[in-house]
Amino acid sequence: MKVIVFGAAGRAGRVIVTEALTAGHDVTAAVRDPAKLSSADQRRLTVARADVRDPDSVRAAVAGHDAVVSAIGPAGRHADGLYSDAARAMVAAMQSTGVPRLIAITSSGVRRDDPNHALWYRLLARTLMNELYGDMRLMESIISESAVDWTFVRPARLTDDPPTATYRVVDGENPSGGWKVPVTDLARFIVAELAEHRWSHTAPTLAQ
Template identity: 30%
Template sequence: MKITLIGGSHGTGAALASRAQQAGHEVTIVSRSGGSVPGARVITGDAAEPATAAEAVSGADAVVITVGGAKGKPLQRTAVTRSVVAAMEAAGTRRLLVQSSLGAGGSASQLPGFFGYVTKVLLAKPLADHDQQEAVVQRSTLDWTIVRPTGLTDKEPLGRWTALEVTDEGKLTGSIPRGDLASFMLEALEDDWTIGKALGISSR
């Protein structure tokens, strides 16, 4: 599979790029800084720009968006996602996976008690961006999956996780290593069950 990672030069995106290549996939990384992962093709540019987005999705079987915020751009995630979705729809590229955050889209209810309230207050600005980002995805015609991790760490992967929809029973607590999130995301790309779903995920 040819996978394009928007924001894949570091963090979860870089972990996913490495795992995807180990699994035999071809990886293209889009990075504003030009950073990359060994063995991956790199496109230097801002995917919020239509030309960059069009180049990024051309020929891809799947696209993953893992971008973070940007200084002075309060809705950077939304801008990138809107541009990429438009490019995918124009190119006929169907499969999209987007990394959001637990707390977005009403998912604070998946956090136990006080933690849900604190998350909404402390992360109000990034969650507002994620809310709009998710709305762009859900209004699209694409085969999309949204992944909402709890707190992320750079600890060694545990090789396990819990993934729940808002309508499922149970709560999500603690954090999740980026390596485990990346492994889950790669599995989700190949699992049609995840299409049209927004999944909260943590190590427990």
């Protein structure tokens, strides 16, 4: 497949790009600053300049691909509309260019009433992380109301631990007792979903 990854210079995005290339896909890494990535030593990798807050650049980057992966995220705990702005730009670009598939990373914290979250985490999600998760929820709402074929991947806390492939996946709620997942496991789940297409119009939530 021809896959474009937004947020490709970020923590999860870099791993997704690597895993997608390993799986044999042609990958475009969409970043605001192409100097942060190099395609010189990577076959089937293209680096494109795109800013998710600039709809024209998103449209130009998305054209010609089979699927879009969103691994965007702010540097801190405040989104400042990043997720919702990106959702509007990606949906418009996909609909105008005929790209059908979107896999977007949000968080297990998006569901405020998840019974499988610890009390301390629910309090955190409603206070310090409320603005961030609120913008993620808005992103999901914008995308789910569109005509694109979407999947929202909601990981628990991401770690740099080695991949285990022992994580659990539940649609729409955090796996009971789970609170973390290696970023490589997240990336491999997303790359597998590109080919298997098992989780269309669902919100698989990943945790060990």
